[in-house]
Amino acid sequence: MSSFWSLWIIVLTMVTIIGITWLLFANRKSTNAGPDSTTGHEYDGIEEYDNPLPAWWFYMFVITIVFGLLYLAAYPGLGNFKGFLNWTQVNQWESEVAEAEQRYGAIFAEYRGMSVENVAKDDKALKMGQRMFANNCAQCHGSDARGSYGFPNLTDSEWLYGGSPEQIKMSIIQGRAGAMPPWQAALGDEGIVNVTHYVMSLSGREVDQTKASAGTEKYQMFCTSCHGADGKGNVMFGAPDLTNNIWLYGGSQGLIQRSIRNGRNGKMPAHSELLSEDKIHLLTAYVYSLSNQ
Numbered sequence: 031m032s033s034f035w036s037l038w039i040i041v042l043t044m045v046t047i048i049g050i051t052w053l054l055f056a057n058r059k060s061t062n063a064g065p066d067s068t069t070g071h072e073y074d075g076i077e078e079y080d081n082p083l084p085a086w087w088f089y090m091f092v093i094t095i096v097f098g099l100l101y102l103a104a105y106p107g108l109g110n111f112k113g114f115l116n117w118t119q120v121n122q123w124e125s126e127v128a129e130a131e132q133r134y135g136a137i138f139a140e141y142r143g144m145s146v147e148n149v150a151k152d153d154k155a156l157k158m159g160q161r162m163f164a165n166n167c168a169q170c171h172g173s174d175a176r177g178s179y180g181f182p183n184l185t186d187s188e189w190l191y192g193g194s195p196e197q198i199k200m201s202i203i204q205g206r207a208g209a210m211p212p213w214q215a216a217l218g219d220e221g222i223v224n225v226t227h228y229v230m231s232l233s234g235r236e237v238d239q240t241k242a243s244a245g246t247e248k249y250q251m252f253c254t255s256c257h258g259a260d261g262k263g264n265v266m267f268g269a270p271d272l273t274n275n276i277w278l279y280g281g282s283q284g285l286i287q288r289s290i291r292n293g294r295n296g297k298m299p300a301h302s303e304l305l306s307e308d309k310i311h312l313l314t315a316y317v318y319s320l321s322n323q
């Protein structure tokens with residue numbers, strides 16, 4: 031906020047408070063003494079008593095004004111003035127988080143020294159892991175972790191980046207970025223169709239043999255570096271196994287063709303900044319348990 035607008039707000043607020051205070055005190059005392067004195071106003075024989083505000087009412091107003099002033103001194107409210115308590119939403123949130131870490135830290139610490147495999151056998155840990163999964167991961171991977179189009183199923187045996195405890199943990203901590211380049215320019219329409227037939231043949235599907243064998247050569251040339259000569263993928267690049275019937279982006283001919291033509295770029299966000307190490311340890315165990323029990 032610029033200092034002009036800050037000053038503007040300070041002046042408006044203070045003038046209002048001073049004005050209200052003046053109004054309150056100005057009406058406190060009656061001008062004429064005596065209980066039956068009037069203000070002198072008279073309409074059709076109806077007169078107005080000149081009585082002060084009832085005391086309780088008057089003091090309630092005074093308390094409100096004093097409260098308002100103290101509040102504005104303590105908390106941010108007067109333009110850019112931060113208040114002498116230095117309160118901000120952010121530091122309140124941070125202190126609440128720190129308090130929660132302290133309170134729940136002990137529960138997590140119990141599992142800190144245990145291997146992921148062992149934590150994955152602990153019912154209590156898995157329940158906590160499941161709740162954290164629902165809060166942090168389910169929006170993308172689904173509440174049952176079975177994924178959907180573009181979001182990998184975490185309950186099956188296929189892993190883009192590997193399913194060992196270390197690999198799963200790495201996926202969560204660092205995030206992952208799948209980089210399947212587009213091949214339209216290199217392969218052309220016919221090349222894309224041929225290589226699609228070849229890719230489909232890898233999982234034992236009925237394909238046009240001439241197209242598939244024309245595609246083999248292209249596959250050897252462009253695809254083996256990531257998906258492997260046998261099509262079994264490579265966890266180093268997150269390149270999926272193309273020889274089974276598990277498809278991240280759909281296994282219809284049209285969708286496979288689209289993956290190859292336009293490329294794919296799945297993004298798993300890094301969680302190292304969002305979740306503590308202990309929580310990631312439990313989440314790893316939970317994810318690990320989904321395909322290892």
Ligand code: HEC
Pocket residue numbers: 163166167168169170171180181182184188189190191192193198201202206207208209268295296297298299301313317
């Ligand atoms: C914003 C969406 C999103 C959120 C939130 C998200 N993920 Fe992911 N995750 C993805 C995508 C997309 C991929 C696949 C990345 C790729 O295609 O290369 C992925 C990949 C993974 C993998 C690797 C899977 C494999 O086959 O190797 C794991 C493990 C994983 N996520 C676990 C989690 C956990 C645990 C959480 C919660 C802490 C989480 N993800 C939250 C989108 C998300």
Ligand code: HEC
Pocket residue numbers: 190207208209210211213225229248249252253254255256257267268269270272276277278279280286289290294295296297
């Ligand atoms: C640089 C490494 C790289 C090369 C080269 C590459 N791919 Fe990929 N491919 C990937 C990655 C990584 C993914 C997963 C993308 C994601 O997670 O979003 C992928 C995904 C795919 C998919 C989608 C799989 C699914 O489960 O939905 C198909 C099909 C595919 N690639 C075919 C090919 C073909 C055919 C070629 C050669 C023309 C090729 N790829 C070359 C890395 C590569």
